[in-house]
Amino acid sequence: MSTLLEIENDAIRLPPPPRTPRTLRVALAGCGTVGGELVRLLHHGAAEIRARHGVRVRLVRVLVAHRGRPRPAELDPALLTTDLDAFLAEDADVVVEAIGGVDPALRIARTALGRGRRLVTANKALIAAHGPELALLARRHRGRLDFESAVAGGIPVIRALRDSLGLTGIARVRGILNGTTNFILTRLDEGWRYADALADAQARGFAEANPARDLSGEDATDKLRILAWLAFGIRPDALVLRRRGIDPDPERLAADARLLGGAARLVAESVETESGVVAAVEPVIVPLAGPLGRTRGEENVVLIESRSNGGITLSGPGAGGGPTASSLLADLVRGAGRLARPAAEPPVPVNDTREHRWALSVVRTIHAAGVLDRTLARAGVPTSTVLADGDRRVAVTEPVGWQRIDLALRVLGAELLAPVVSRVEVSV
């Protein structure tokens, strides 16, 4: 099997590759929904991370508030501490902060960055309030600050703004940044009562026991401050922002939107106008068929409009432990390898034998239609539907592998018939 380590041109002499992967010592603050999920990902993904990124990730200390709570089975209990000073004394390569809130997260962040270490955080409140200070601290001490998971869960929007789009002149950033309220609004669209929708969001782990910061738009506001910082260079805490949530009457909000033929969404946006940068988080009645109206459930979406690059849209899971922990992990190993190496045992490339439905169309003659039907039957391709339009005849098959269609096409070619063939993903 081929691997990426082959070289075609042996005229290029190369030094031997490094043999032993570097070990990354990681201290984790917080082991709740997100932190616990990260522990599981690190445990079960260890071999893949080592193979692809050339690093071995070793958890060296885990700070928790209460010792008695249930923890993932994958976590060595000896790593647990409730002592902040003992945690801070641990000189890890990377500190992952998954506590939330500003205290003691800010102290943890300052300590790690002040030592020139890397801080990876999912904490939007911390970055919205102290991002520029922490970024400067990282720069001065040659540490590194990463917070992809702080905004829009599993969608790499921070990376898109930091690395690429930030430089080409952004005109507007706009999106749905709170999965809880979007889940509730979608349920209300479907005719649910508000109390049931909220309880469902809580049961699925999207909404906190106290969802006030989601409903009031404060959570989305923290995230928008971070996006506006990266997009426009404005201190997140200096952004002038109009905020209204979906409270106090989300049912009426959804009903008003229905009456106007649209959908209610909690929209966050920041726009560069002639006088300066404006920002708002508020309920907006949007068209059902647009990118915001189509964003349903706990999904998030971010639209970035740049002056030189048109607009790009990023969407995906915005809430939940899995996507957030996955983003934390991505930040954690980011920069470890320059280009991901192949997995230890990369999957094998094989022929596609999956079964699909196919449409084969021929034109003009009754002869052609007869030959098409007969040939498909002989090649063992059952036809589910035949449609006709003018002089065109389209046969839609039952699910079969491409090999059988290919066989039929060879026979048809010999009869001088060359149908137009499409794979079919609509129901007919």
Place this chain on the structure above:
Amino acid sequence: MSTLLEIENDAIRLPPPPRTPRTLRVALAGCGTVGGELVRLLHHGAAEIRARHGVRVRLVRVLVAHRGRPRPAELDPALLTTDLDAFLAEDADVVVEAIGGVDPALRIARTALGRGRRLVTANKALIAAHGPELALLARRHRGRLDFESAVAGGIPVIRALRDSLGLTGIARVRGILNGTTNFILTRLDEGWRYADALADAQARGFAEANPARDLSGEDATDKLRILAWLAFGIRPDALVLRRRGIDPDPERLAADARLLGGAARLVAESVETESGVVAAVEPVIVPLAGPLGRTRGEENVVLIESRSNGGITLSGPGAGGGPTASSLLADLVRGAGRLARPAAEPPVPVNDTREHRWALSVVRTIHAAGVLDRTLARAGVPTSTVLADGDRRVAVTEPVGWQRIDLALRVLGAELLAPVVSRVEVSV
């Protein structure tokens, strides 16, 4: 005005920041649509790049095939050379390759990376054929290889796969990767003739004079090989791939799709199955309302399904000099600064005075309706439509700034009325 350089906690002592931005010496191979656009972006964006990324980008040499062709006014003609050896002798920090094709692009790439320099390329054919070799060369010589612009123009899909999603177990990568064929198929959906649609694509600069590689799916195939490499670790040239384009009869293809109630799209996908990784580039009849069917004109879309992170969707401009050059520029300054600094003169955060339409809804009494109408009129807020539903009454305003609505709400609050307020983006 606030800047990001303020520090709140003066207990943290910091060394002075570096004063002079680093100069990045750039050699550019190719000065056609993409290269020419990059020259313009570098010229007009110089101050912004310096401020945000702390680097001064200096063009030191530009390789072209023909001296006589028209070049951007922003290009110093003294930098032009038609001599490949003279170009290779130039020891730039970054070589940007925007020629296309494998020869002499491969020689340029090997030379730059063999010297430990950075190579930034938009060349999908080069990466599809030689990506792993070049990546290895970069790793061994501590150079760097970037090719964001090789796939899906302005959409940061390479970055998403390299830095974050690649590690969390990708199950499927799927999308529309060729802007030219998608533009043509969209035009055919609208009832155009194929010859006119192609001519229009060429006039807009999406399609080459010889569009055969687009129509046959070869262009999309190169891009899919690159995505499958990053997603699954399979050598791009080892991927087993079924390829069919939109030729020879795109009109019939579009008509067949219409007959089946869907839209024809040239879909590229690679999927990990139980037996291995399969791949195909072929016409698929997709639902009109799905993410592929909704992708119109020269847009591209990429759906990445990961095992631990759900699915994310990235969409945006896939063709044209602007988005591609913009992606080249992003790769060029990537890693120059660790976190983008504020622009030299960041825009000022200001109050939102933009005018929007608003919906204000009240319930129950005729009294409430009368008070609402009167108050809006007194606050100078013209109402365009009033809708009623059961005991609810919704007034939709003409476009006015939030300040007036806020004023009206204060008056209504004094009358013990608290309407539910939404911004309206649907036509009523």
